[in-house]
Amino acid sequence: MLSIKNLHVSIDGKEILKGINLEIKPGEVHAIMGPNGAGKSTLASVLAGRDLYEVTEGEIIFQGKNLLDMAPEDRAKEGIFLGFQYPIEIPGVSTVNFMKTAVNEHRKHKGLDPLTASDFLRLMRDKKALVEIDSKLTNRSVNEGFSGGEKKKNEIFQMAMLEPKLAVLDETDSGLDIDALRIVANGVNKLKTAENSTIVITHYQRLLDYIIPDVVHVLFDGRIVKTAGKELALELEEKGYDWIKEENGK
Amino acid sequence: MANIDTINKDFADLFEQGKELLSNGSSDCMNKTREKAFVQFQELGVPTRVNENYKYTNLIPAFDHPYNVNLRYMEVDVDLNDIFQCDVPELDTNMVLLTNGWFYGNNKVLTELPEGVIVCGVQEAAQKYPDIFNAHYGKYAKPEEDGIVALNTALAKDGLFIYVPKGVVIDKPIQVVNLLRSDRDLMATQRNLFVIEENAQAKIIVCDHTLTHHKYLSNSVTEVNVAPNAVFDLYTLQNQHLNSVILNSIFIRQDKHSNVLTNTISLYGGTIRNNHHVLLDGEHCENNTYGMYLMDNKQHVDNFTSIDHSKPNCLSNEHFKGVMDGEATAAFAGRIYVRRDAQKTLAYQSNNNLLLSDDAQINTKPQLIIDADDVKCSHGATVGQMDEDALFYLRARGIDEKEARQMLMFAFAHEIIEKIRVEPLKDRIDALVDTRLRGEISKCNTCALACKN
Numbered sequence: 287m288l289s290i291k292n293l294h295v296s297i298d299g300k301e302i303l304k305g306i307n308l309e310i311k312p313g314e315v316h317a318i319m320g321p322n323g324a325g326k327s328t329l330a331s332v333l334a335g336r337d338l339y340e341v342t343e344g345e346i347i348f349q350g351k352n353l354l355d356m357a358p359e360d361r362a363k364e365g366i367f368l369g370f371q372y373p374i375e376i377p378g379v380s381t382v383n384f385m386k387t388a389v390n391e392h393r394k395h396k397g398l399d400p401l402t403a404s405d406f407l408r409l410m411r412d413k414k415a416l417v418e419i420d421s422k423l424t425n426r427s428v429n430e431g432f433s434g435g436e437k438k439k440n441e442i443f444q445m446a447m448l449e450p451k452l453a454v455l456d457e458t459d460s461g462l463d464i465d466a467l468r469i470v471a472n473g474v475n476k477l478k479t480a481e482n483s484t485i486v487i488t489h490y491q492r493l494l495d496y497i498i499p500d501v502v503h504v505l506f507d508g509r510i511v512k513t514a515g516k517e518l519a520l521e522l523e524e525k526g527y528d529w530i531k532e533e534n535g536k
Numbered sequence: 537m538a539n540i541d542t543i544n545k546d547f548a549d550l551f552e553q554g555k556e557l558l559s560n561g562s563s564d565c566m567n568k569t570r571e572k573a574f575v576q577f578q579e580l581g582v583p584t585r586v587n588e589n590y591k592y593t594n595l596i597p598a599f600d601h602p603y604n605v606n607l608r609y610m611e612v613d614v615d616l617n618d619i620f621q622c623d624v625p626e627l628d629t630n631m632v633l634l635t636n637g638w639f640y641g642n643n644k645v646l647t648e649l650p651e652g653v654i655v656c657g658v659q660e661a662a663q664k665y666p667d668i669f670n671a672h673y674g675k676y677a678k679p680e681e682d683g684i685v686a687l688n689t690a691l692a693k694d695g696l697f698i699y700v701p702k703g704v705v706i707d708k709p710i711q712v713v714n715l716l717r718s719d720r721d722l723m724a725t726q727r728n729l730f731v732i733e734e735n736a737q738a739k740i741i742v743c744d745h746t747l748t749h750h751k752y753l754s755n756s757v758t759e760v761n762v763a764p765n766a767v768f769d770l771y772t773l774q775n776q777h778l779n780s781v782i783l784n785s786i787f788i789r790q791d792k793h794s795n796v797l798t799n800t801i802s803l804y805g806g807t808i809r810n811n812h813h814v815l816l817d818g819e820h821c822e823n824n825t826y827g828m829y830l831m832d833n834k835q836h837v838d839n840f841t842s843i844d845h846s847k848p849n850c851l852s853n854e855h856f857k858g859v860m861d862g863e864a865t866a867a868f869a870g871r872i873y874v875r876r877d878a879q880k881t882l883a884y885q886s887n888n889n890l891l892l893s894d895d896a897q898i899n900t901k902p903q904l905i906i907d908a909d910d911v912k913c914s915h916g917a918t919v920g921q922m923d924e925d926a927l928f929y930l931r932a933r934g935i936d937e938k939e940a941r942q943m944l945m946f947a948f949a950h951e952i953i954e955k956i957r958v959e960p961l962k963d964r965i966d967a968l969v970d971t972r973l974r975g976e977i978s979k980c981n982t983c984a985l986a987c988k989n
Contacts, residue, residue: 359937362931362932373929378946388933
């Protein structure tokens with residue numbers, strides 16, 4: 287599904303990613319862990335198409351297509367979803383209007399007619415239930431005045447609405463209390479199918495108690511330095527990241 | 537280019553030569569006010585950029601043009617009622633037409649107005665209702681402070697007069713359609729007077745339209761007196777062509793416990809100058825002064841506001857927002873006076889601007905003059921570009937860049953639109969603003985006017 291080869295990325299001339307290689311197959315859940323500043327969020331942003339970053343080398347192929355040639359909106363319509371670490375507040379844009387526009391753009395891409403108002407509302411209702419998000423929130427402007435937990439729930443709600451093939455969840459667990467974490471993780475698990483894949487980016491192992499990864503990668507200093515099964519997450523939780531740093535000579 | 541002295545002298549000549557035409561048909565009250573204003577105009581002249589209040593609007597090019605001036609009512613050769621049909625759905629209004637600043641002679645009679653309400657031309661009001669007219673005419677506008685107000689007062693012949701008696705609530709808004717229609721370049725002078733008596737309520741929607749492509753200079757002054765406990769809304773929709781100059785001065789006096797909302801929306805025009813003057817002249821008044829401007833090309837808009845808290849315990853909210861593209865220029869000046877005894881004043885003001893191009897310009901100047909010690913005042917001005925993070929967020933959900941920009945601009949503007957207290961008008965303005973922000977000319981689709989933008 288996703289194949290990243292020798293990806294080098296810089297921002298303002300400073301190299302952040304220094305040759306990432308990653309293969310993800312349909313149905314897999316990959317966790318990417320690593321200390322602060324390793325480049326985890328940069329990888330997520332580059333996948334979604336943020337133009338602050340410059341790709342200096344390498345390629346990203348998503349379902350046979352060169353992702354780097356595509357605008358963010360086209361990547362989204364091809365099935366990539368980024369769950370933002372810091373979801374943006376957009377005063378004046380209602381969540382309903384935002385989602386209706388997004389869903390219909392996706393449908394247009396697939397050659398489908400826009401949803402009728404009633405079908406759209408039904409879809410909203412179903413997906414809201416899935417992530418236990420309050421109508422009071424979806425009736426407001428996008429993320430405006432939401433708490434940290436509400437913003438993260440709203441990300442998963444949007445993911446549920448758009449049904450991506452590849453979801454990249456960037457520190458979706460940060461700042462969540464245990465109840466919110468459970469709700470968010472449950473939402474992600476309910477959306478899981480044998481065809482779609484997930485990249486879970488996290489600093490801590492706790493989220494991985496709920497979203498069980500098939501593969502865990504450790505990203506350090508712009509490279510993937512370790513790849514193993516889910517037991518790696520536990521080892522990192524126990525020992526921290528210092529031994530990784532030492533092994534890599536920093 | 538003519539210098540300002542020539543322009544001023546031309547007006548002096550016009551006044552002297554047109555004296556008979558000017559006084560003809562006008563009441564003594566109007567003519568007395570006129571004489572005085574002319575003296576004031578001779579002292580002040582057309583304001584130039586030396587005048588701090590006009591620092592960002594150069595009126596010389598606007599005035600330096602051989603306009604025709606109609607000092608008497610010109611019969612209209614077609615039935616404007618047929619030409620103009622506003623298509624706004626559910627916007628059921630009492631409609632009045634004005635042509636080139638004059639009350640249109642063949643206006644339909646408004647049969648649905650409550651008893652006692654008067655809607656007519658200013659000339660007619662001065663003759664028929666002198667008690668009301670003389671008590672208010674010229675009492676709120678300040679020709680001594682502004683040359684264009686003095687000029688308007690000196691040349692004023694007609695305009696719209698509205699009287700809402702004590703305790704009367706007009707359910708349907710009164711829609712005032714100002715039609716500029718001429719076969720020659722024209723300077724129009726319009727003078728309006730609205731008197732809202734105690735505990736009365738009225739909403740007025742003013743739509744400016746240009747019917748022909750000629751160059752226009754429209755200099756209008758509106759005086760409003762809002763008596764105790766009255767509620768008054770004034771919505772102004774400015775949508776004219778690039779060759780037009782709109783000078784629009786509004787003076788509102790509010791008495792105690794009154795509630796006023798004005799919303800001035802500048803969609804299109806060559807040069808627009810709005811003067812908003814509010815005098816809070818009784819305790820516990822509420823004033824809401826809102827405005828929005830969407831400018832591109834070389835359009836220019838200048839909103840000058842003055843909110844005068846002369847009595848204690850009043851609240852004023854002032855918010856202007858602008859979206860600027862191309863080489864458009866805008867200015868905002870927000871003056872708030874809190875007089876010595878106006879304790880417990882609450883006065884809030886902000887001006888936010890979105891610049892879409894490198895060449896668009898905005899000059900914004902809040903100015904608070906506070907002479908009381910127990911008050912809460914705030915002001916703020918922002919000038920910024922489109923929020924790139926928000927743009928990316930929308931795009932990352934599959935919304936294309938153009939649409940995402942549109943959504944953000946619309947959201948920015950909508951904050952002002954949502955203050956409108958007439959639902960169908962709100963919907964229509966939403967739609968007009970949406971098309972305007974898409975770079976299209978926003979006129980109501982089926983409007984038969986086909987304004988020459």
